[in-house]
Amino acid sequence: MTAAAPPAVPDRDERLTPASPLRKLLARPELGSVVGAAAVFLFFAVVADGFLRAASFGTVLYAASTIGIMAVPVALLMIGGEFDLSAGVLVTTAALVSSMVSYQLTANAWVGVAVSLLVSLGVGCFNGFVLTRTRLPSFIVTLGTFLMLTGLNLGLTKLVSGTVSTKTIADMEGFDSARALFASETTVGGATLKVTILWWLGLVAVATWILLRTRFGNWIFAVGGNADAARAVGVPVHRTKTLLYMGVGFCAWVSGQHLLFSYDVVQSGEGVGNELIYIIAAVIGGCLITGGYGSAVGAAVGAFIFGMTSKGIVYAEWNPDWFKFFLGAMLLLATLLNAWVRKRAEATS
Numbered sequence: 001m002t003a004a005a006p007p008a009v010p011d012r013d014e015r016l017t018p019a020s021p022l023r024k025l026l027a028r029p030e031l032g033s034v035v036g037a038a039a040v041f042l043f044f045a046v047v048a049d050g051f052l053r054a055a056s057f058g059t060v061l062y063a064a065s066t067i068g069i070m071a072v073p074v075a076l077l078m079i080g081g082e083f084d085l086s087a088g089v090l091v092t093t094a095a096l097v098s099s100m101v102s103y104q105l106t107a108n109a110w111v112g113v114a115v116s117l118l119v120s121l122g123v124g125c126f127n128g129f130v131l132t133r134t135r136l137p138s139f140i141v142t143l144g145t146f147l148m149l150t151g152l153n154l155g156l157t158k159l160v161s162g163t164v165s166t167k168t169i170a171d172m173e174g175f176d177s178a179r180a181l182f183a184s185e186t187t188v189g190g191a192t193l194k195v196t197i198l199w200w201l202g203l204v205a206v207a208t209w210i211l212l213r214t215r216f217g218n219w220i221f222a223v224g225g226n227a228d229a230a231r232a233v234g235v236p237v238h239r240t241k242t243l244l245y246m247g248v249g250f251c252a253w254v255s256g257q258h259l260l261f262s263y264d265v266v267q268s269g270e271g272v273g274n275e276l277i278y279i280i281a282a283v284i285g286g287c288l289i290t291g292g293y294g295s296a297v298g299a300a301v302g303a304f305i306f307g308m309t310s311k312g313i314v315y316a317e318w319n320p321d322w323f324k325f326f327l328g329a330m331l332l333l334a335t336l337l338n339a340w341v342r343k344r345a346e347a348t349s
Contacts, residue, residue, distance in 0.1 A: 028286075028295070029285070029286035029287070029293060029294050029295040029298050030285055030286050030295050030297045030298030030301055031286070032286055032337040032340075033284050033285045033286055033298050033301040033302050033305065034301055035337065036284065036301075036305055036333065036337060037301050037304055037305050037308070040305050040308050040309060040312070041308060043312075044308060044309075044312035044315065044316065047312075047316050048312050048315035048316035048317075049315070050315045051311075051312055051315045051316075053190075054189050054190035054191040055190055055191055055192065056311065056315060057191050058191030058192045058193050058194075059192075059311050060304075060307045060308055060311045060312075061191075061193065061194075061197050061307065062192075062193075062194045062196060062197065062307075063306070063307035063310050063311055064200070064300075064303045064304045064306060064307030064308070065194065065196040065197045065199065065200035065303075065307075066196055066255065066258070067277060067278065067281055067303040067306050067307065068200040068203075068204070068281070068299070068300050068303030068304070069196060069199055069200050069203060069251050069254055069255050069258075070087055070088075070091065070248075070251050070252065070255055070274070070278045071278045071281035071282050071285070071299040071300070071302060071303045072200075072203045072204055072207045072251065072296050072299050072300065073087075073203075073207070073244070073247040073248040073250070073251045074087055074248060074275075074278040074279060074281075074282050074299070075207075075281075075282035075285060075287050075294055075295070075296055075298070075299035076207055076210075076211070076220060076244055076247060076296065077244045077245065077247070077248055078224075078279070078282050078283075078287045078288070078289070078291060078294060079211070079220050079221060079224045079287060079288075079291060079292065079293065079294045080220045080223050080224045080240065080241055080244045080291060081223060081224035081225075081227065081241075081290070081291030081292065082131065082138040082241060082244065082245075082291070083138045083139055083142060083279065084127065084138070084142045084245065084248050084275065085139065085142040085143050085145075085146045085275050086123070086127065086142045086143075086145035086146040086149055086275065087142075087248050087252060087274070087275045087278055088146075088271040088272060088273060088274030088275035088276075088277075088278065089146055089149040089150050089153065089271045089272060089275070090120060090123055090124075090149060090248070090249065090252040090256075090271075091252045091255040091256045091259065091270075091271050091274065092149075092153055092256065092259070092266065092267075092268065092269075092270045092271035093119070093120070093123070093149050093152070093153055093252075093256070093271075094116045094117075094119065094120045094252050094253045094255070094256025094257065095116075095256035095257065095259045095260040095266040096153055096156070096157060096166060096256075096266050096268060097112070097115060097116040097119045097120075098112040098113050098115070098116035098256065098257060098260055099112060099166040099167070099169055099260050099265070099266055100112070100156075100157070100160055100161070100166055101115045101116070102169050102172055103166065103167050103169050103172070104160060107172050107173060108172060108173045108174050109169055109172050109173065109174035109175045109178045109261075110174040110177075110178060111174075112169075113178055113257060116253055116256065116257070117250075117253050120249040120250065120252050120253035120256070121246050121249045121250060121253070122249070123145065123149070123249050123252075124242075124245040124246035124247070124248050124249025124250070124252075125242060125245065125246055125249070126145070127141060127142055127145055127245040127248075128238075128241050128242030128243070128244070128245035128246065129242060131241060131245070132237070132238040132241055132242060133238075146275070150272060153268040153269070153271075154268045154269065157268035158268070164267060164268045164269060165265050165266060165267050165268065166265050166266045166268075167265065168264045168265050169260075169264060170264045175261070178257070178261055179261040179262075180195075181195070181257075182195065182254070182257040182258045182260075182261045182262075183195065183196075183257075183258050183261040183262040196258055199254055199258075200300070200303075201300075203251065203254075203296075204296050204297060204299075204300045207296035208295070208296045208297055211295065211296060216240070216243075219235045219236070219240045220240060220244065221292055221293075222235050223235060223237050223240050223241060223291075224291030224292035224293070225291065225292030225293075226292075277306065277327075280302070280306075280327065281299055281302035281303045281305075281306055282294065282298075282299045282302060283302070283335060284298075284301075284302035284305055284306075284335075285297075285298030285299040285300070285301050285302035285303075286298035286302075287299065306327075309323070309326055309327070310323060313326070
């Protein structure tokens with residue numbers, strides 16, 4: 001008589017293994033940026049006398065929101081494995097189109113706003129279409145768009161208005177209502193809060209919901225992790241990337257309308273270089289340059305670090321010429337911190 005073989009133990013799906021709170025915390029992409037934000041806040045709270053005032057808080061939030069509105073879609077695009085070097089100039093393009101259409105053709109600010117939205121989404125669609133159809137790197141495609149938009153902004157503005165800036169549209173029909181939507185402000189507890197803060201927080205909430213709660217969010221992570229594997233399981237890679245570029249176009253439209261309705265006029269040379277700030281904010285927030293990893297909340301925290309640093313230097317009465325040095329140091333430290341956090345998360349898994 002032979003002994004009966006022990007019953008086979010079924011393999012346990014590792015995805016069903018309960019995770020400890022520490023492991024969940026270390027796995028969050030934005031953990032490194034939150035630690036960095038706390039360090040920057042404490043630093044300027046100590047060295048800058050006016051940093052903790054309510055008025056200063058409103059100024060910091062406003063600076064963070066103008067970056068954060070664009071950093072959110074740029075972060076989603078990076079999670080999807082792509083870049084957009086035309087994002088900064090597209091903001092100016094959106095403002096110029098809105099202003100010139102309103103002034104030259106209709107005398108109604110809302111018509112210009114609507115046309116500007118179509119143009120911004122069209123530029124995003126163009127980037128996505130060229131990228132997916134030609135398979136060229138996004139660096140090349142969006143660099144070409146960046147140069148074309150830079151030339152169009154300057155050339156068309158001088159051709160239409162005769163100068164490098166647009167005409168004022170402050171006396172046009174619809175200006176006040178558009179300004180209320182894109183550039184209004186209110187005072188709470190001594191702090192002046194711009195409406196861009198609401199736009200920023202709303203976009204972060206929507207982007208987080210898309211990433212974590214929708215099928216499209218799964219597609220974004222899939223195409224950023226491995227586009228060929230995603231395509232093999234039925235993910236519409238071309239459509240996903242094109243929609244991500246159109247998301248950048250939509251947020252550039254929002255930022256452009258804020259720029260226009262805050263100052264009435266727009267300089268055609270603005271926006272150059274801002275695309276790098278949006279990308280850096282996303283990287284500081286935990287987005288991988290290689291794609292497939294990151295969060296919208298992290299990009300928001302990265303923008304908040306930018307806001308605190310840019311205004312903290314002013315409140316500390318330092319020479320603003322050093323801002324770029326601090327920017328580079330933050331980028332390097334944030335990247336190293338995020339890499340360390342990921343290694344810790346992998347070690348505890």
